[in-house]
Amino acid sequence: MPDLVLLPKPKTRTERPRLYKVILLNDDFTPRDFVVKVLKAVFRMTEAEALGVMLTAHRKGACVVAVYTQEVAETKARQATDMGSQAGYPLAFTTEREE
Numbered sequence: 001m002p003d004l005v006l007l008p009k010p011k012t013r014t015e016r017p018r019l020y021k022v023i024l025l026n027d028d029f030t031p032r033d034f035v036v037k038v039l040k041a042v043f044r045m046t047e048a049e050a051l052g053v054m055l056t057a058h059r060k061g062a063c064v065v066a067v068y069t070q071e072v073a074e075t076k077a078r079q080a081t082d083m084g085s086q087a088g089y090p091l092a093f094t095t096e097r098e099e
């Protein structure tokens, strides 16, 4: 018997998780300061970051808020949308898989 047998390196690769974007959609009814409040609370943004994202959605119709793994993205989108519903606003966040 040989003292040492060299085995082939196993070809297992750790795949990175697929990422999902959380997207803020504009609407005509939710007050701007309420959108900013939700962005700060759910996505831990600073006032300046939240203002920038809110204004981009307001001007362009939608804005990517952040990117997470699927579970986190869907939970945060739901929490943020629920904050709007509970205050009587149609504020909406969606998720979309990243390429």
Ligand code: TYC
Pocket: 024, 025, 026, 027, 028, 029, 030, 031, 032, 035, 054, 055, 057, 058, 091
């Ligand atoms: N368009 C809203 C207004 O004029 C403000 C707003 C901005 C609402 C961004 C939603 O994603 C949004 N009051």
